[in-house]
Amino acid sequence: AQSVTQLDSQVPVFEEAPVELRCNYSSSVSVYLFWYVQYPNQGLQLLLKYLSGSTLVKGINGFEAEFNKSQTSFHLRKPSVHISDTAEYFCAVSDSQGGSEKLVFGKGTKLTVNP
Amino acid sequence: EAGVVQSPRYKIIEKKQPVAFWCNPISGHNTLYWYLQNLGQGPELLIRYENEEAVDDSQLPKDRFSAERLKGVDSTLKIQPAELGDSAVYLCASSLMFGAGAYNEQFFGPGTRLTVL
Numbered sequence: 001a002q003s004v005t006q007l008d009s010q011v012p013v014f015e016e017a018p019v020e021l022r023c024n025y026s027s028s029v030s031v032y033l034f035w036y037v038q039y040p041n042q043g044l045q046l047l048l049k050y051l052s053g054s055t056l057v058k059g060i061n062g063f064e065a066e067f068n069k070s071q072t073s074f075h076l077r078k079p080s081v082h083i084s085d086t087a088e089y090f091c092a093v094s095d096s097q098g099g100s101e102k103l104v105f106g107k108g109t110k111l112t113v114n115p
Numbered sequence: 116e117a118g119v120v121q122s123p124r125y126k127i128i129e130k131k132q133p134v135a136f137w138c139n140p141i142s143g144h145n146t147l148y149w150y151l152q153n154l155g156q157g158p159e160l161l162i163r164y165e166n167e168e169a170v171d172d173s174q175l176p177k178d179r180f181s182a183e184r185l186k187g188v189d190s191t192l193k194i195q196p197a198e199l200g201d202s203a204v205y206l207c208a209s210s211l212m213f214g215a216g217a218y219n220e221q222f223f224g225p226g227t228r229l230t231v232l
Contacts, residue, residue, distance in 0.1 A: 044158070101219065103221065105158050108157050
């Protein structure tokens with residue numbers, strides 16, 4: 001069974017500062033990894049995904065993440081955040097052998113960007 | 116193209132009452148998911164349908180929860196009777212499944228926020 005740990009429940013940053021949201025996963029099989037964003041009163045939107053290949057993946061809105069197999073991590077980064085990036089961010093994992101049907105989510109990290 | 120549609124967006128009921136949520140997936144998507152999102156938590160899968168068939172309902176509390184997707188398109192999730200602990204957001208998602216082992220992106224609806232008093 002897979003599990004996801006998001007190490008920070010809340011991350012406050014100032015506008016234009018860099019940010020890193022941390023995610024570690026546990027799995028006995030090879031995985032797909034995802035970051036989703038949830039704005040208030042909205043559903044989840046896929047930011048980026050790692051399926052295979054290059055360990056550095058780029059997503060929408062200037063976000064990127066790096067898959068580190070030895071550290072079982074998939075941290076999300078953005079070099080300069082905007083007020084509009086204020087949202088909740090979820091890391092998720094699925095079994096790459098069985099497909100992406102069963103997503104296991106972390107508890108989320110609330111990013112607050114202050115002016 | 117319309118996204119995943121859910122209704123109602125908000126529902127307030129008293130405990131022991133029944134409640135139902137409706138989801139219309141993206142046109143052509145054969146796989147539909149219902150997730151439960153408690154406050155401060157990530158979504159947890161309740162049930163997954165491939166067409167009309169519920170292929171994973173292992174996390175659905177079957178004593179009070181039921182779901183159906185009769186024609187393989189839209190779906191209804193029901194709780195009867197509701198308990199205080201059922202207060203949460205119920206998310207629906209859909210995907211177009213090409214085959215086992217392939218990546219099939221899930222698209223999420225806005226959710227229904229249930230409050231049980």
